[in-house]
Structures are given as structure tokens and as C-alpha cells.
Amino acid sequence: MSRRQQQQEESIYNLVPRAEEVYEKQPRHVSKFKTEAVEESRRGKGDHRTMGFAKEPVAGPKEFLKKHEKEPRLPQSEEKFKYPDGDRRRPAVPKPDDQPMMGIRTTKNFIDQNATDVILSVPRKPQEKYVDTKRGDAKPLETSGLVPKYMLKEEFGQTPKYLEKRKHDLQMAREEYDNFVREYMKRGAMRELSVEDRERILSGLKANWEQLYQDYQGLSVIIDTPQKKNKKERLEFEMKQLEQDIDTLQRFRTIYITD
Numbered sequence: 001m002s003r004r005q006q007q008q009e010e011s012i013y014n015l016v017p018r019a020e021e022v023y024e025k026q027p028r029h030v031s032k033f034k035t036e037a038v039e040e041s042r043r044g045k046g047d048h049r050t051m052g053f054a055k056e057p058v059a060g061p062k063e064f065l066k067k068h069e070k071e072p073r074l075p076q077s078e079e080k081f082k083y084p085d086g087d088r089r090r091p092a093v094p095k096p097d098d099q100p101m102m103g104i105r106t107t108k109n110f111i112d113q114n115a116t117d118v119i120l121s122v123p124r125k126p127q128e129k130y131v132d133t134k135r136g137d138a139k140p141l142e143t144s145g146l147v148p149k150y151m152l153k154e155e156f157g158q159t160p161k162y163l164e165k166r167k168h169d170l171q172m173a174r175e176e177y178d179n180f181v182r183e184y185m186k187r188g189a190m191r192e193l194s195v196e197d198r199e200r201i202l203s204g205l206k207a208n209w210e211q212l213y214q215d216y217q218g219l220s221v222i223i224d225t226p227q228k229k230n231k232k233e234r235l236e237f238e239m240k241q242l243e244q245d246i247d248t249l250q251r252f253r254t255i256y257i258t259d
Contacts, residue, residue: 181256193255202249209242 028045061177216235223229
């Protein structure tokens with residue numbers, strides 16, 4: 001039990017006198033550089049405190065503070081700045097005081113040269129136009145659709161090459177499938193459904209659909225019991241299944257079945 005708890009609680013041990021505990025205080029740490037630091041901080045603080053320097057340096061009248069004088073300045077480079085594309089640049093525009101080169105003459109006769117160019121030039125063919133309004137508005141004939149330029153092409157009216165290639169690929173795929181089916185038929189795995197059997201199955205499916213449709217038409221208008229609801233859903237499901245089977249038989253002429 002701690003001493004504080006013993007004092008708070010009433011106990012006979014509190015009547016016994018005890019010796020007061022004395023704790024020895026540790027000496028405070030003092031830096032060995034304290035004296036030097038104090039002297040260094042005081043050094044020069046009291047000099048010229050009231051009277052100033054004996055001879056105050058004064059700037060001349062022409063050495064006044066100018067604008068941007070105290071801003072840092074970059075060192076001046078000895079090399080002259082050059083643009084990266086300086087070699088590809090055009091020459092500078094001549095200054096007003098630059099004198100042009102004098103004494104340069106040409107022996108070319110521009111009049112004779114222009115006349116020769118005009119005589120030897122091919123006359124321009126007039127553009128074909130058409131007018132389809134009473135106001136005489138002319139429009140280019142080539143882009144009007146009246147010129148049969150597409151009909152004069154060699155491949156006009158012929159089947160494109162990509163369609164011929166696609167047709168050839170489909171023919172090859174069909175032949176491969178027929179060969180595969182014939183191999184299976186030789187092994188006895190499948191046989192082709194005859195036309196009579198196909199028509200007979202198709203007519204039977206249609207008859208069954210007609211019977212289900214007649215039963216569906218005979219249902220009551222109000223479906224208020226679970227039995228009526230289940231019967232209606234069953235008839236709809238069977239009719240939908242028969243419609244899918246009939247559509248399959250009508251779309252594919254050749255059908256293979258297994259025994």
C-alpha cells in the first residue's frame with residue numbers, strides 16, 4: 001500500500017514517526033564553452049553606441065541609389081547567344097541606312113521572254129458547265145452526275161472481286177461440310193431425312209399446333225384460379241415449342257438424323 005493511501009485511510013501505522021526522505025539533487029550541467037559564447041555575443045555591441053564611427057564613410061553625389069541596383073545580377077556570358085535554327089533562318093531585313101549594291105545589271109530581255117512564253121503556251125480548255133435554271137446559273141458538269149464517266153470504266157457492271165472471293169469461300173466450306181456428312185453417313189452414324197418423312201413430320205407438327213390453338217381459344221376469358229393459369233401457360237409453352245420446330249423444318253431442306 002502506498003503512503004498516500006495509508007494517510008487517507010485510518011491506520012495505527014500512521015502514529016509511528018518516520019524519517020523524512022531526503023533526495024540528493026544532481027548538479028546542473030554547465031557547458032565548458034559558456035564563457036567564450038558570452039564574450040563572443042557581447043563583443044562589438046558597445047562600440048560606437050552613441051557617437052558612431054570616428055569617420056563615417058559618405059558616398060559621393062553621383063553614387064546615389066538607382067533603380068534595381070540592389071537586385072542580384074547574373075554573370076555576363078562571354079559567348080554570344082545563338083538560336084538553334086540560326087543556320088536555317090532567312091537573312092535579316094536591311095536597315096534604312098544600309099546602301100544597296102550598285103552596278104549590277106542583267107542582259108535578260110523581259111519583253112521578248114514574256115512574248116515567247118505566251119506564244120508557246122497551250123491554250124486553256126474551257127470548263128464544261130450546265131445551266132438548269134431560267135436565271136442562267138452555271139454549275140460544273142463533271143460533278144453533276146450527267147457525265148457517264150463511271151459507265152466507261154472497264155470494271156463497270158462486273159461483280160467485285162471481294163464478292164467473288166466470298167462466294168468461292170462459301171462454296172468451299174459447303175463442299176467440305178457435305179464431304180464430312182457423307183463420311184458420317186458411310187459409317188452409319190447419321191442418315192438424311194427423306195422428303196416424305198420431312199413432310200409427314202411437318203404436317204403432324206402443324207396438326208398438333210392447330211389442336212393446341214383450338215384448346216387455347218376455348219379457355220375462359222377470366223383467369224381467376226391457379227388451375228386455369230397453369231393450363232394457359234402450359235398451352236403457350238407447347239405452342240411456342242411447336243412453332244420453333246416447324247420453323248426449323250421449313251428453313252432447312254436437308255436434315256440429318258441419327259438412328
